[in-house]
Amino acid sequence: MKRITTLASIAGLCTALALLLSSGVTDVATALVGAGWGALAVVVARIVAVAWAGFGWHVVFPRGAGPTLRDCISLRFVREGINTLLPVAQVGGDLIGARLLTRRGTPGGMAGASMFVDLMTQALTQLVFTVAGLALLVHFTGDGPVARTVAGGVLLAVPALAAFYVIQRGSGHRLIEGALSRFAAAREWRALGAIDVLYDNLRRLYGNRARVGAALMIHLVGWIIGTLEVWIALNAMGYPITFVEALVIESLAQAVRGAAFVVPGAIGAQEGGLIALCALFGIPAEAALALSLVKRVADLAVGLPSLVLWHLMERRTPAGETDAVSAGLGAIRARLGRRARPAPAPAPLVDALAGPLAGSLAAPLAAPLGAPLGAPLAAPMATAYGFPAGRSAVLSPDNEPGAFKKCA
Secondary structure, three states: HHHHHHHHHHHHHHHHHHHHHHHHHHHHHHHHHOOHHHHHHHHHHOOEEEEEEHHHOOOOOOOOOOOOOHHHHHHHHHHHHHHHHHOOOOOOOHHHHHHHOOOOOOOHHHHHHHHHHHHHHHHHHHHHHHHHHHHHHHHHHOHHHHHHHHHHHHHHHHHHHHHHHHOOOOHHHHHHHHHHHHHOOOHHHHHHHHHHHHHHHHHHHHHHHHHHHHHHHHHHHHHHHHHHHHHHHHHHHHOOOOOOHHHHHHHHHHHHHHOOOOHHHOHHHHHHHHHHHHOOOOHHHHHHHHHHHHHHHHHHHHHHHHHHHHHHHHOOHHHHHHHHHHHHHHHHHOOOOOOOOOOOOOOHHHHHOOOOOOOHHHHHHHHHHHHHHHHOOOOHHHHOOOOOOOOOOOOOOOOOHHHHHHHH
16 A cells, blocks of 8 residues: 555645646746735635534534534544645554544544544535536536546445445444454454444444434535635635536545545645646636645645654553553453563654554554453553443453463
């Protein structure tokens, strides 16, 4: 995957550079300078859109059983910064956001389930947003090659989105359990408890249709708020377009970014897509590239402080959390007759940034897998991973010997 990301990054940079040179560096710079105050307004619009998306994440939680709105908004900025600026295929930030949510008192199963529901509502509303933009494009320009290309992408996206939903339901539960039983061999019993907790919380969240519906409406409005970036920037450069025309450009440009998820920041893909879309409304290539640069300024203006916020959140990791898990795993090894070894120290955040998310992406996966074992021996961790405080997560007497025999 790293090799694919590297090759995609090189190809994207070469494409963006070729487009810049062919359009004229001086012309692009002139159009960019012409944006003036519009660039600052675009940054403000991006901040509002990300905070609004945090509100959409917050509403999926049951009343009184979720994090505060402030936590959801701050973590949504962290997710945005990681997904935008780091090579994590636009999903690594979501995993880290769910992990950081557990440090604010949300059980691990609920945090993970909320992440899946939030991603599902965002993806579904983006599909609706794209279809609306496609319909408006056909209305304005007719059934041209751009419209046919977008329509083909929508036809591919629908079954992919349906599969993402199905895997979160009962059939997906059985699929994951079967995969663990086949490929994890003696270790599958360590994950099944955490998977049960995750799917219990998914059923709980999807069962509250009012909250899921509210999240869908909020995210749909959020995509429309993002249209302000295109409308403000192009009008500031001297290209008077209507808000509806800006909506067509933004909706289809976001679809291009989503399709190019392998390329960090959709470098090259965003520039090419904006040139093709702006040309449909008589906007020259240099202005389209300037629009892309304004959007990238917003990426940096919002993303860099978000990465700093992530760094600060990682530094606030409770010291007792690692000790409790180490003690629980040490006791398990002792029961198996093995010598307990101290757990390695968590990788510093600088390492995670240098070798993208080497430690951080592993943590949200390792934490829920180890929870069923550590919970009975490290009581403070029990509720953090979805187990009630009074419930013991020890394997039942009838299957405990078999499980330890398999592990041995």
